[in-house]
Amino acid sequence: MIQTQNLVKRYGREVAVNQLNLTVRQGTVFGIVGENGAGKTTTLSMLATLTVPTSGQAFIAGYEVTHQPHEVRRAIGYMPDSFGVYDELTVMEYLRFYADCYGVDRRTAERRAKELLDWVDLGAKRHSYVNALSRGMQQRLEIARCLMHNPEVLILDEPSSGLDPRSRLEMRAVLQRLRSLGKTILVSSHILHELGSVADEIGIMRGGELSAIASVNVMLAHSDAFRTLWISGEGPREAWEAAFADDPHVLNVVDKSPAVEVLYAGTVEQQAQLMKSLMDRGVVLYQFAERPTDIEELFLRLTDQGGEAD
Amino acid sequence: MRANPLLYKEFRQRMRARRTPLVVAGYFVSMAALTFFLLYENVQGQLVLVLPARSEQVFLLMSLLQMTVVAFLTPAFAAGAISGERERRTLVVLLTTPLSPFGILVGKVLSSSALLALLLVVSLPLYSLVFLFGGAVPQEVLAVFGFQVLNIVLIAALSVLWSTIALRSGWSTVLSYATVGFMVIFSGVVGYGLRLLAQSPMEFFALRWSNDLLALNPLWMEASLAGVVNVSRHAWVLFLGFYAALVAVLAVPAVFRLRPQLWRLLPGDERNYQ
Ligand SMILES: Nc1ncnc2c1ncn2[C@@H]1O[C@H](COP(=O)(O)OP(=O)(O)OP(=O)(O)O)[C@@H](O)[C@H]1O
Ligand SMILES: [Mg+2]
Numbered sequence: 352m353i354q355t356q357n358l359v360k361r362y363g364r365e366v367a368v369n370q371l372n373l374t375v376r377q378g379t380v381f382g383i384v385g386e387n388g389a390g391k392t393t394t395l396s397m398l399a400t401l402t403v404p405t406s407g408q409a410f411i412a413g414y415e416v417t418h419q420p421h422e423v424r425r426a427i428g429y430m431p432d433s434f435g436v437y438d439e440l441t442v443m444e445y446l447r448f449y450a451d452c453y454g455v456d457r458r459t460a461e462r463r464a465k466e467l468l469d470w471v472d473l474g475a476k477r478h479s480y481v482n483a484l485s486r487g488m489q490q491r492l493e494i495a496r497c498l499m500h501n502p503e504v505l506i507l508d509e510p511s512s513g514l515d516p517r518s519r520l521e522m523r524a525v526l527q528r529l530r531s532l533g534k535t536i537l538v539s540s541h542i543l544h545e546l547g548s549v550a551d552e553i554g555i556m557r558g559g560e561l562s563a564i565a566s567v568n569v570m571l572a573h574s575d576a577f578r579t580l581w582i583s584g585e586g587p588r589e590a591w592e593a594a595f596a597d598d599p600h601v602l603n604v605v606d607k608s609p610a611v612e613v614l615y616a617g618t619v620e621q622q623a624q625l626m627k628s629l630m631d632r633g634v635v636l637y638q639f640a641e642r643p644t645d646i647e648e649l650f651l652r653l654t655d656q657g658g659e660a661d
Numbered sequence: 662m663r664a665n666p667l668l669y670k671e672f673r674q675r676m677r678a679r680r681t682p683l684v685v686a687g688y689f690v691s692m693a694a695l696t697f698f699l700l701y702e703n704v705q706g707q708l709v710l711v712l713p714a715r716s717e718q719v720f721l722l723m724s725l726l727q728m729t730v731v732a733f734l735t736p737a738f739a740a741g742a743i744s745g746e747r748e749r750r751t752l753v754v755l756l757t758t759p760l761s762p763f764g765i766l767v768g769k770v771l772s773s774s775a776l777l778a779l780l781l782v783v784s785l786p787l788y789s790l791v792f793l794f795g796g797a798v799p800q801e802v803l804a805v806f807g808f809q810v811l812n813i814v815l816i817a818a819l820s821v822l823w824s825t826i827a828l829r830s831g832w833s834t835v836l837s838y839a840t841v842g843f844m845v846i847f848s849g850v851v852g853y854g855l856r857l858l859a860q861s862p863m864e865f866f867a868l869r870w871s872n873d874l875l876a877l878n879p880l881w882m883e884a885s886l887a888g889v890v891n892v893s894r895h896a897w898v899l900f901l902g903f904y905a906a907l908v909a910v911l912a913v914p915a916v917f918r919l920r921p922q923l924w925r926l927l928p929g930d931e932r933n934y935q
């Protein structure tokens with residue numbers, strides 16, 4: 352549905368996107384994660400026909416972005432990383448305007464606008480002025496705007512950037528609902544775990560290259576298998592070390608005084624064994640708890656080979 | 662309206678903007694005050710002594726003044742059309758819709774001309790007053806009115822094009838006012854100056870330049886419509902041809918700005934506009 356072949360974008364000497372090969376299958380959500388300046392926005396704006404690739408090709412719904420930009424524009428809904436809204440327009444008028452741009456007929460537009468506004472929790476704001484909405488609401492409105500012409504593909508550039516934690520959660524809920532619509536979605540973020548519950552596949556972008564790709568299902572399966580244990584207690588150092596060394600399921604130990612963090616690849620029963628072994632060696636335990644595994648850490652672990660490649 | 666959603670949206674926004682009624686009311690009040698003053702001066706307080714010949718001067722003065730005012734007002738409404746969208750970060754989304762660059766530009770030109778045309782319409786009753794005093798014939802009033810509308814659209818088009826070419830509203834405002842300055846002031850002052858020089862018979866070239874420059878001046882051409890000066894058919898061809906060509910020439914880089922895909926037709930790197 353979305354495919355790029357050796358996509359390159361250079362700005363003068365600087366290479367913003369380098370030989371990008373990306374495939375997003377129909378109906379799946381692909382998350383691009385990368386730091387500032389990694390090339391996410393450049394990639395997405397080439398796909399949105401706003402920037403022309405220096406070389407390489409990109410196809411959306413079978414259309415090539417440079418040679419068939421018009422068809423591509425009809426097939427996509429694009430949300431830029433920073434966008435503004437118009438003054439003096441109400442939410443409904445705002446959505447109607449974009450529907451008109453795509454030639455959606457009035458009745459469909461009206462019905463769709465109402466549905467979508469309820470869908471992004473803005474039903475009550477229908478007649479408010481767009482510029483009077485909070486940033487979080489405007490960002491959700493943008494999602495609704497992208498869907499007004501019912502495109503097959505959505506390209507969302509950091510949909511939750513600049514939001515407070517609460518609005519981020521609301522945005523995440525919207526993105527999860529988006530997934531259920533069966534659209535093909537390419538979404539970027541600079542925070543990995545924000546996409547963990549949204550995307551099917553995640554790619555890490557660094558210096559204009561996609562350095563690692565992993566399926567979220569695989570990651571989640573691993574995150575079930577990998578547990579992070581948080582252990583604190585008092586006892587001789589050798590006793591701690593011996594207990595950890597004896598247990599083959601201990602993958603990694605990080606000292607985070609006053610406790611240690613242990614990456615553990617064993618069952619709950621095996622965990623109990625570790626606890627017993629520590630106590631047998633004379634360690635007085637204060638705390639022995641399981642913490643949710645940081646998906647980011649896990650990803651980097653799983654794709655270590657990707658990290659070493661550059 | 663459905664054909665150009667941008668136009669519809671802009672009308673709505675502009676008519677809701679707080680400054681719109683202020684501009685319209687302010688304009689009407691000042692024009693009305695001026696008309697009454699001129700007419701009163703004209704009859705010297707003696708309403709029985711109407712002099713149509715002098716009322717004609719009132720008509721001319723009013724139309725020239727109106728043309729000058731709208732010529733200088735138009736860039737204020739049009740010079741931010743595209744650069745303003747860019748600065749407010751709404752342009753990117755607009756460019757990912759199927760709207761064509763041509764549609765976007767036309768929508769912007771017409772929507773920014775609309776308010777100025779409204780100013781002309783509210784001043785029509787004043788013209789009919791002058792007409793009542795015998796200052797003009799209806800054909801003249803209509804011709805002048807039509808010509809003013811044409812100039813509004815022309816200046817709006819030039820301003821919108823500058824606004825697309827220049828990256829910032831500041832620059833596009835400067836360029837638009839420079840254009841209007843050329844049209845209204847430079848061509849008039851230099852053209853008229855050359856005409857005075859050309860009083861001596863050997864200055865044939867000065868006379869030609871003078872005629873050509875004056876032909877580019879909307880005030881001069883308007884005066885000819887009011888029957889005060891005589892211009893040749895050539896002058897009209899020059900006026901229409903020159904400004905049509907200017908719009909066409911500016912439209913090329915403007916469309917390139919809005920459609921980066923076009924750059925691949927040219928060698929070298931494209932500039933990223935959004
Ligand atoms: N218009 C431009 N002109 C020149 N260089 C640019 C331009 N746009 C982007 N770049 C460069 O390309 C690189 C990638 O930028 P890009 O905006 O794609 O990164 P990003 O991953 O979206 O970052 P962020 O998280 O900050 O949004 C950067 O080094 C940037 O300096
Ligand atoms: Mg970005």
